[in-house]
Amino acid sequence: MTRVVARVIVTPKPVVNDPQGITVKQGLATLGFREVEDVRVGKYIEVSMEAESMHEARERVDAMCRQLLANHIIEDFHFEVDQVLHRDTHR
Amino acid sequence: MTRVVARVIVTPKPVVNDPQGITVKQGLATLGFREVEDVRVGKYIEVSMEAESMHEARERVDAMCRQLLANHIIEDFHFEVDQVLHRDTHR
Numbered sequence: 656m657t658r659v660v661a662r663v664i665v666t667p668k669p670v671v672n673d674p675q676g677i678t679v680k681q682g683l684a685t686l687g688f689r690e691v692e693d694v695r696v697g698k699y700i701e702v703s704m705e706a707e708s709m710h711e712a713r714e715r716v717d718a719m720c721r722q723l724l725a726n727h728i729i730e731d732f733h734f735e736v737d738q739v740l741h742r743d744t745h746r
Numbered sequence: 747m748t749r750v751v752a753r754v755i756v757t758p759k760p761v762v763n764d765p766q767g768i769t770v771k772q773g774l775a776t777l778g779f780r781e782v783e784d785v786r787v788g789k790y791i792e793v794s795m796e797a798e799s800m801h802e803a804r805e806r807v808d809a810m811c812r813q814l815l816a817n818h819i820i821e822d823f824h825f826e827v828d829q830v831l832h833r834d835t836h837r
Contacts, residue, residue, distance in 0.1 A: 664755075664790045665790070666790065666792070676791075679791065679814070679815070682814050683793075683810055683814060686810075686813055686814060688795075688806065688809075688810055690795045690796045690797065690806070691793055691794070691795045691810075692794045692795055692796065693793075693794040694791065694792065694793050694794070695791070695792040696789065696790070696791050696792075697789075697790040697791075697792070698787065698788075698789065698790060699755045699756070699757065699787070699788040699789060699790040700770065700785065700786070700787050700788075701757070701785065701786040701787075701788070702774075702782055702784075702785050703782070703783045703784040703785070704779075704781045704782045704783055705781045705783065706781065715779065715781070718779075719774055719777075719779055719782075722777055723770070723773050723774060723777060724770070
């Protein structure tokens with residue numbers, strides 16, 4: 656078994672309204688960051704897990720995204736999977 | 747002026763409880779993903795902006811994180827800044 660960590664990013668699709676992003680953009684402008692043109696807010700999900708192989712890990716994480724982590728009607732997702740070499744390693 | 751996009755990831759500090767992560771882990775287990783050992787949920791924020799230089803862009807994004815995007819008591823953040831070569835490019 657291999658210990659892996661998957662880092663998943665879920666973002667609203669470009670055509671979908673993002674009220675959180677609009678609010679953050681307004682907040683930044685109020686603080687003086689007027690050079691900001693657009694803000695999009697999504698989710699970051701870090702999954703620590705075991706897998707038989709890196710290939711299997713990627714397939715499982717893809718299935719997790721499709722079944723729970725992302726709403727494919729309004730969200731896109733992408734992820735990377737890294738092997739964890741030391742059990743106690745935290746990033 | 748350079749057009750850049752900053753990709754910011756904000757995560758709960760390792761010592762901070764993450765009820766969202768616990769809920770996602772339980773949901774994944776219910777769906778049969780029993781190999782998952784830990785889930786941490788954070789935020790992903792994509793900021794499109796203009797800057798005089800890449801160096802200035804990094805300083806401005808760091809300031810945005812400290813002033814608004816992350817709560818440094820309970821959250822860590824990291825980011826990368828990339829130059830956008832074509833105005834209409836979307837990822």
